[in-house]
Amino acid sequence: EDAFSNPDVQQMLLNLHHSMVKTLIDSETKELPVCNFKQPEELLKALDLEIEKEPASNDTILDACKSVMDYSIKTASPRFMNQLYSGINPSCLAGSWVTEVLNTNLHTYEVAPVFVMMEKYMMRKLSKLVGYDNGDGVLCPGGSFANMLGMHLARVQIDPDIKSKGMGNNKKMVLFASSEAHYSIAKGASFLGFGESNVVRVETDKIGMMKPDVLDQKIQECIQQGSIPAFVMATTGSTVLGSCDDLNAVADVCEKHGVWMHVDAAWGGGVILSEKYKHLMNGVHRSNSVAWNIHKMSTGLVQCSIFLTKSSGMMEECNRFNAEYLFQPDKHYDVSYDIGDKTVQCGRKVDILKLWTLWKSRGDNGMAKQTDNAFENAKYLVDQIKKREGFRLVLPEFQCPNICFWYIPSRLRNKEENADWWKEVSKIAPQIKRKIMEDGSMMIGYNPLTTKGYVNFFRVIITNPMTTPQDMDFILDEMDRIGHAL
Numbered sequence: 153e154d155a156f157s158n159p160d161v162q163q164m165l166l167n168l169h170h171s172m173v174k175t176l177i178d179s180e181t182k183e184l185p186v187c188n189f190k191q192p193e194e195l196l197k198a199l200d201l202e203i204e205k206e207p208a209s210n211d212t213i214l215d216a217c218k219s220v221m222d223y224s225i226k227t228a229s230p231r232f233m234n235q236l237y238s239g240i241n242p243s244c245l246a247g248s249w250v251t252e253v254l255n256t257n258l259h260t261y262e263v264a265p266v267f268v269m270m271e272k273y274m275m276r277k278l279s280k281l282v283g284y285d286n287g288d289g290v291l292c293p294g295g296s297f298a299n300m301l302g303m304h305l306a307r308v309q310i311d312p313d314i315k316s317k318g319m320g321n322n323k324k325m326v327l328f329a330s331s332e333a334h335y336s337i338a339k340g341a342s343f344l345g346f347g348e349s350n351v352v353r354v355e356t357d358k359i360g361m362m363k364p365d366v367l368d369q370k371i372q373e374c375i376q377q378g379s380i381p382a383f384v385m386a387t388t389g390s391t392v393l394g395s396c397d398d399l400n401a402v403a404d405v406c407e408k409h410g411v412w413m414h415v416d417a418a419w420g421g422g423v424i425l426s427e428k429y430k431h432l433m434n435g436v437h438r439s440n441s442v443a444w445n446i447h448k449m450s451t452g453l454v455q456c457s458i459f460l461t462k463s464s465g466m467m468e469e470c471n472r473f474n475a476e477y478l479f480q481p482d483k484h485y486d487v488s489y490d491i492g493d494k495t496v497q498c499g500r501k502v503d504i505l506k507l508w509t510l511w512k513s514r515g516d517n518g519m520a521k522q523t524d525n526a527f528e529n530a531k532y533l534v535d536q537i538k539k540r541e542g543f544r545l546v547l548p549e550f551q552c553p554n555i556c557f558w559y560i561p562s563r564l565r566n567k568e569e570n571a572d573w574w575k576e577v578s579k580i581a582p583q584i585k586r587k588i589m590e591d592g593s594m595m596i597g598y599n600p601l602t603t604k605g606y607v608n609f610f611r612v613i614i615t616n617p618m619t620t621p622q623d624m625d626f627i628l629d630e631m632d633r634i635g636h637a638l
Contacts, residue, residue: 153207162209162617168217175367176240179226180618181577184569186229188222202365226384230619231594231626232366235506236391236419236448236554239616244453247506258500259492260478268489271504274511278444279460280556283437289460290467290494291503295418296336298443298459299385301495303327303340305441305461306383306412310469315470319345325382326374327351330362330397330605332390334416346382358634360395361452362386368405380409389420389449392601392611394552396420399435418457420552422449428522430550449553449615450522452487452510458501467494520616522617526553529614533624540628541565542636546560546601553614559584561629561638580638594627 155161178184190198199219221284226232228240243614256264258271263580279287293300308314311322319325325346327408329337331353352374355366371381386397386404399415406413413434421444423429424436436442446452461467472493479490492498511519530553537543537557542565546556559580568575581598588594597611612627 153396154358160210164214166251168214171214171218171221172393172592175221175226176228176245179228180230182229182231183309184226184229186595187225187589187592189589190223191593198223218550220340228616229315229594230616230623232616233612233614233619233627234446234595234597236613237451237454237611237615239451239618240453241451241493241510241513241617244506244510245450247509248453251502251505254502254523255364256502258491258502258504259486259498261489261491264481264502265489266503267490270508271491274504274507275458275460277457282433282439282442282460284462286464287460287462288464288467288494289458290491291500291507292443292457292495293497293501294455295337295416295443295445295457297332298337298418298445298457299414300340300344300415301459301467302385302412302414302441302461303344303346303383303441303467304412304496305470307344307346307412308465310380310382310410312469321382322377324350326379327383328354328361328367328370328383328388328411329385329416330354330356330387330395332356332362332393332395333387334359334391335386336416337385350379356395359549359551360390360393360604362397362402364401364405365396367402368408371405371409375409381409383414385414385416386439387420388415388417388423388436389552389554392420392554392599393547393556394420394550394554396423396551399433399439401435403435403438407438408594412441415439415442418443418445419554421445421458422519422523422526423552425450425520426527427520428524429527434496446507446510449526450510450519451615451617453506456507456510471496471601525617526614529553529619529621529624530555530622533612533614533627536624536628540632541631543628546606555612556609557612558609559635561635563638574607580635581608583638584610584631584635588630593630596627 227238232238258264258267261268275289279289292301307325325348327337327341327350338348338351342348352370354362354370356362374381384402386399386402388396403413421433444458446456478492481487492554533555537545542560544558544560558577561578561580564573564576585598598608599611600606600608
């Protein structure tokens with residue numbers, strides 16, 4: 153009954169395919185709301201999650217899949233700007249569908265010959281893009297994992313015996329990142345055994361860029377205390393403010409002290425594709441490794457996360473185990489194409505086809521245009537915010553297309569801006585967010601930023617290629633309509 157040759161199975165899949173494509177069309181054209189929000193208790197009642205002893209019919213499975221789509225967030229909508237991903241590229245989706253049909257594992261050439269060749273090609277292309285002439289890379293399960301892989305390589309470079317003997321025989325190793333850097337550095341420190349208390353946060357300037365002189369000072373203090381400065385994580389595109397560290401200045405400090413320099417470009421990596429904005433990554437070629445999420449600014453499908461390193465062979469040195477049931481040396485082909493030992497994983501999801509089909513369909517120029525379009529929409533939004541009463545930018549300008557601002561309702565305008573006033577302002581974003589999610593008209597995030605002393609503000613993330621200036625106007629109009637009298 154589960155065979156694909158079964159006409160009932162074929163019809164179910166064809167009907168589901170039609171529903172999926174229609175959902176994408178209706179999301180893209182804004183015929184569907186971005187979300188059909190229900191509180192958890194309501195959602196549980198609306199979903200039929202119970203699994204019975206007897207098998208469910210094909211019609212039941214089809215209805216369940218339709219229900220999942222009905223109650224899920226429509227991230228293809230041009231008005232989904234809640235996270236660092238939005239929009240679905242048709243060619244990328246095609247690659248994802250083919251990947252699922254083939255259902256294989258990316259560790260050896262014998263089970264994934266095409267995908268191995270594709271990944272090796274794309275890693276060479278991307279390594280050259282960031283200036284790694286002899287670089288290599290691998291697709292990872294998320295940007296956090298890519299950052300942790302950089303941390304892992306850094307410690308093994310300091311002491312190769314860590315692989316076999318652990319970290320107990322070494323001096324304390326210390327990691328450095330800006331106060332705005334992603335929290336994966338703290339998670340990685342815990343996970344890999346450095347310890348969260350050995351992560352040193354470096355002060356940033358007004359727009360969230362790491363201060364290189366402070367980094368230099370912190371590293372010197374680390375050395376004076378008898379510890380080992382092991383890893384510096386610079387950022388291109390911080391999660392909240394979109395700040396881009398001065399990579400050349402950070403590299404100067406790292407080279408001075410002989411410290412591994414990693415660039416977390418999970419969000420901002422797409423700038424390197426644009427002639428207009430690639431200066432934001434000037435100096436990346438001097439780093440030792442890079443994390444880059446194509447599913448963010450470049451709108452690949454989640455997940456499409458890349459780790460690149462300057463030194464070809466370094467990943468194998470750190471992670472090789474030579475499992476006999478996978479990596480036999482006497483195979484009938486060139487075993488250098490068995491790439492599974494580049495990472496700590498055994499089984500690895502195939503993410504390369506959707507990356508390749510995305511890039512193939514757009515070409516280099518189209519990938520650059522995607523970045524430029526996001527920045528143009530962001531600039532339009534900033535210009536409109538500056539003109540409108542009741543809106544206030546968190547920063548005068550932003551380095552990446554995440555635009556942060558407060559909405560000030562009429563009752564709080566032209567009042568003394570003391571602690572009580574800011575406390576009231578902090579309550580506005582959650583109220584507007586609740587209303588727009590209940591309406592389903594759009595999705596936009598908010599958050600405080602305690603490192604800068606900022607209370608709740610909106611953060612609009614602009615990546616979707618279908619988003620237009622009219623959508624920017626809609627955001628501000630809706631916020632003003634909902635928030636004016638709060």
